[in-house]
Amino acid sequence: MAALYGVHLKRLREQRGWTQKELAAKVYVSPGRIAQLECASGARPTRELTRAIDAAVGANDLLNDLWPHVYRESFPDWSRRFMELAAKAVAIREYAAHAVPGLLQTEAYARAMLSVGRTLTGPEMLEERVALRMARQTRLQAADAPTLCAVLDEAVLARPVGGDRTMREQFEGLRQACGKHAIQVLPFTSGEHPMMGVSLTILTMPDGSEVAYTEGSDQGQLYEEPDDVASFIRAYDQLRADSLPRVMSAQVIADAVEGPSHGGFDRRALARKQLQQPGGRQLRRGRGRLPRRRPGT
Numbered sequence: 001m002a003a004l005y006g007v008h009l010k011r012l013r014e015q016r017g018w019t020q021k022e023l024a025a026k027v028y029v030s031p032g033r034i035a036q037l038e039c040a041s042g043a044r045p046t047r048e049l050t051r052a053i054d055a056a057v058g059a060n061d062l063l064n065d066l067w068p069h070v071y072r073e074s075f076p077d078w079s080r081r082f083m084e085l086a087a088k089a090v091a092i093r094e095y096a097a098h099a100v101p102g103l104l105q106t107e108a109y110a111r112a113m114l115s116v117g118r119t120l121t122g123p124e125m126l127e128e129r130v131a132l133r134m135a136r137q138t139r140l141q142a143a144d145a146p147t148l149c150a151v152l153d154e155a156v157l158a159r160p161v162g163g164d165r166t167m168r169e170q171f172e173g174l175r176q177a178c179g180k181h182a183i184q185v186l187p188f189t190s191g192e193h194p195m196m197g198v199s200l201t202i203l204t205m206p207d208g209s210e211v212a213y214t215e216g217s218d219q220g221q222l223y224e225e226p227d228d229v230a231s232f233i234r235a236y237d238q239l240r241a242d243s244l245p246r247v248m249s250a251q252v253i254a255d256a257v258e259g260p261s262h263g264g265f266d267r268r269a270l271a272r273k274q275l276q277q278p279g280g281r282q283l284r285r286g287r288g289r290l291p292r293r294r295p296g297t
Contacts, residue, residue, distance in 0.1 A: 001069040002040040008066065010038040012057040027052040044070050044128050047135060082201070082213045082222050087139065091204035095151045095186075095195055095239050099161065100170060102133050103140060103148065104177050109170040110134065112162030140180075146204075149182040151239045152249075157185065157256055171257040178250040184243035185252050193242065194235045202229070202236055 013023050013034075020038070021031040027049065037045055037053075045053070047067060054063040086092065094101045099113055107130065114120070114129045139145060152174075160167055177183060186193075201213045212223040212232035223229055244252065 001066065002044055005045070005063065005066045005070050006038040006040045008059070008062055009034075009053065009057070012059050012062075013038075016057055018057075023053070023056065026056045046131060082220065083136075085203050085205065085211055085222075086201070087136075088205060089146050089203040090144075090206055091147045091149075093149045093202040093204075093236055095153070095200040095236060096156050097153050097195065097197065097199045098155055098159070100152070100156055100174065101150055101199075103137055104150065104174060104181075105133065105137075106166070106170050106173050107134055108162055108166040112166060147181075149240075151184050151186050151236070151243050153186050154188045157253070168257060171253060174253045175250070175257055178246070178253060182246060183249055183253070184240060184246055185249040186239055186243045190242040193239060195239065200232060200236060202233060 013020070016023075018026075019031075020034040024031040024034045029049065045067065050063050050067045053059070054061060057063075092103070094103075099105075100109060102110070105113070110133045111126070111130050114133070115126055117129075120126055120129075140148065157171075161170070174183065195214075198214045198216050201215075203211050203213070205211070210229050210233070212229045214221050214223070214232075223232065243249065
């Protein structure tokens with residue numbers, strides 16, 4: 001697809017009678033960048049560059065239409081259908097088992113995570129994946145942004161990725177995200193649950209239909225059958241019920257900004273805070289209330 005993109009780009013440029021240098025000047029890149037695109041070498045084009053080139057050469061959206069097929073080659077086959085649906089979803093619910101969800105990652109954190117992927121073939125692909133992951137996040141700032149709910153396993157906060165500076169920046173990003181999205185922390189003390197070992201994303205589409213996507217380190221699976229999706233929704237709802245409330249989760253993340261190298265958080269202090277919350281005597285799982293102590297007991 002990158003080669004097809006390059007062939008059309010060269011044809012359209014030559015129809016205009018422009019050299020690579022002349023086209024490069026019109027879209028504010030180097031002539032070498034245009035040469036790379038025409039030869040399908042180097043980094044793939046960004047969406048912004050493609051839009052600029054498409055308009056400059058009068059491609060009538062031909063290059064814009066090709067662009068999604070070009071960049072999808074940077075990702076494994078099993079993730080492409082999910083990415084297509086995620087770009088259209090009106091609501092996104094995520095359980096992150098091991099790492100900060102891609103929509104909430106800083107660039108440094110994303111680069112550290114993506115650099116260890118088994119399907120990575122070289123530095124050019126790494127840069128493509130990082131750029132595209134960052135581009136996906138722009139949808140959260142759009143007028144039609146989807147609602148986002150995320151449950152972060154405690155392992156996400158405890159595992160250092162990319163060093164202290166990267167983690168500190170990532171925690172600060174999460175702290176800010178808590179004011180915009182529904183983010184909760186699932187503590188280790190919640191025990192076993194159906195989604196151990198895998199991450200889960202549930203997408204609500206514009207027509208009201210829902211799909212579920214599970215992903216491990218090197219594989220993913222999309223579920224579209226209503227019965228399958230319903231079972232994942234029940235599992236997700238249980239994860240949210242077992243997680244810390246949003247206000248307490250935000251405090252845990254804010255505390256982590258001060259010292260990411262310590263890993264995890266103080267559970268005894270957390271328990272004290274929980275009991276101090278309004279209704280704190282009620283168990284998180286809704287299984288009744290803790291008994292009040294009687295005088296003399």
